[in-house]
Amino acid sequence: MPIGGQKQSPVAHEAPSALVDGFELTAKWNRQYESRVIEDYDCGPLFDLAALPGAESIEWCFGCGKCVPVCPVDLVGEYGPRKLHRKLQLGTDLLDDPDLWLCTTCGNCLRVCPKLVDMTQIMPAAREAAIDQGRAVPDELQQALHATAKYGNVMGASPRRRSAWTKTAGVAVRDLQHEPGAVRYLLLVEDYWSYHPRGNDAARALARILHQLGLDYGILGAGERTLADSQRLAGEKGLFELMMEQLVPELERQDFEAIVTADPHALNALLKVYPEYGHRFTALHYTQLLAPLVDQLSFTTPLKTKVTFHDPCYLGRQNGEYEAPRRLLQAIPGLELVEMMRSRENSYCCGGGGGGMWLDAHVAGHTRERLAERRVREAAQTGADVLAVCCPYEVSRFEDAIKSTGLEGQLQVRDIAELLDAALGGAAAVAPETSAAVS
Numbered sequence: 001m002p003i004g005g006q007k008q009s010p011v012a013h014e015a016p017s018a019l020v021d022g023f024e025l026t027a028k029w030n031r032q033y034e035s036r037v038i039e040d041y042d043c044g045p046l047f048d049l050a051a052l053p054g055a056e057s058i059e060w061c062f063g064c065g066k067c068v069p070v071c072p073v074d075l076v077g078e079y080g081p082r083k084l085h086r087k088l089q090l091g092t093d094l095l096d097d098p099d100l101w102l103c104t105t106c107g108n109c110l111r112v113c114p115k116l117v118d119m120t121q122i123m124p125a126a127r128e129a130a131i132d133q134g135r136a137v138p139d140e141l142q143q144a145l146h147a148t149a150k151y152g153n154v155m156g157a158s159p160r161r162r163s164a165w166t167k168t169a170g171v172a173v174r175d176l177q178h179e180p181g182a183v184r185y186l187l188l189v190e191d192y193w194s195y196h197p198r199g200n201d202a203a204r205a206l207a208r209i210l211h212q213l214g215l216d217y218g219i220l221g222a223g224e225r226t227l228a229d230s231q232r233l234a235g236e237k238g239l240f241e242l243m244m245e246q247l248v249p250e251l252e253r254q255d256f257e258a259i260v261t262a263d264p265h266a267l268n269a270l271l272k273v274y275p276e277y278g279h280r281f282t283a284l285h286y287t288q289l290l291a292p293l294v295d296q297l298s299f300t301t302p303l304k305t306k307v308t309f310h311d312p313c314y315l316g317r318q319n320g321e322y323e324a325p326r327r328l329l330q331a332i333p334g335l336e337l338v339e340m341m342r343s344r345e346n347s348y349c350c351g352g353g354g355g356g357m358w359l360d361a362h363v364a365g366h367t368r369e370r371l372a373e374r375r376v377r378e379a380a381q382t383g384a385d386v387l388a389v390c391c392p393y394e395v396s397r398f399e400d401a402i403k404s405t406g407l408e409g410q411l412q413v414r415d416i417a418e419l420l421d422a423a424l425g426g427a428a429a430v431a432p433e434t435s436a437a438v439s
């Protein structure tokens with residue numbers, strides 16, 4: 001049966017006895033009370049899903065259930081790989097089921113799964129099939145995909161405004177569209193740091209830090225496009241490829257040693273997905289660039305505050321970086337770092353990955369609590385004053401969650417770049433007319 005139909009499972013009863021290797025085994029002998037009811041399931045939808053390229057591993061599940069307690073969605077709802085597998089066995093068509101849009105591709109289930117059932121591949125494959133077949137796609141996600149296709153960024157903002165944030169950074173930021181030439185580092189700012197007001201704060205903070213370190217870097221300005229890795233995981237591989245076709249020639253036109261990005265999702269695309277298409281770049285998250293250089297920073301303003309850190313799924317679990325952010329936080333004078341119960345490999349998910357950033361209304365309709373709300377409660381339980389982040393999705397997600405959970409006044413959200421910048425004296429510590437040093 002093609003993915004799409006639900007079939008009533010016929011019900012049968014266990015045979016009263018069976019001859020096995022010449023021995024008669026009776027159901028009565030084997031069961032304490034009565035013979036079992038046996039259901040004959042239609043596994044067609046499960047097999048159809050497993051036939052999609054990338055989704056093969058859904059068939060490998062043997063039902064151990066290890067994945068459910070670590071799935072961040074199950075903690076706030078009724079969803080986990082084992083539960084999904086069971087629904088598929090019972091005839092559910094995932095392509096028409098709300099579960100299709102719940103997985104954030106955080107990767108925590110894969111970490112514990114003995115059979116390597118990989119939801120970070122299964123879900124994008126199923127979503128791509130749903131989009132291709134014209135199945136229902138949540139409105140908010142459709143809008144995000146449309147904006148990405150039209151403007152090259154998910155915010156639907158003008159590409160010409162990409163570098164507007166630099167004007168109030170307090171230091172010059174070299175826009176390679178206007179000041180071409182070789183740089184050591186190419187900073188891919190990505191969408192939320194380019195356009196969101198709170199992302200702009202972190203981008204300006206990083207510019208001031210890079211300035212103090214005297215690093216030679218530039219941005220692509222209007223030439224930048226999103227890497228669209230989350231759009232890929234939301235099922236739009238074609239859109240990912242379209243963005244890649246626009247961005248790669250721009251990258252190849254530039255002369256640089258390494259790409260630095262604030263966005264773990266962009267980093268994931270550069271390190272893991274671009275090579276599949278033959279595009280290889282050296283790429284670093286900004287915390288990885290700064291961590292070995294932190295001793296060169298001249299801190300002037302101790303931050304007497306208790307901070308807890310949220311590991312972004314696509315920096316930590318997906319790309320193995322847990323230490324660089326912590327090293328930066330621990331270098332800030334006065335700052336006390338405390339860990340949440342779920343951290344590092346077992347970090348909770350903010351809910352923004354895998355397209356979740358643009359599925360909040362859908363997820364809210366199928367869970368008891370938003371993932372970001374759950375996470376800010378966990379952060380507050382540590383007694384921290386500040387929740388430190390280093391993924392552009394997280395500041396706005398967690399600030400909204402702090403408002404909706406009534407934690408305003410108790411917990412603040414700051415990007416690590418903002419915390420470093422504050423300890424360095426912030427905008428006041430740099431002369432507005434100073435140009436970014438080029439080494």
Ligand code: SF4
Nearest residue numbers: 061064065067082113
């Ligand atoms: S951990 Fe893997 S094998 Fe076990 S139930 Fe979950 S998906 Fe299936």
Ligand code: SF4
Nearest residue numbers: 071103104106107109
């Ligand atoms: S990838 Fe994360 S959200 Fe998706 S099923 Fe696995 S644990 Fe749950």
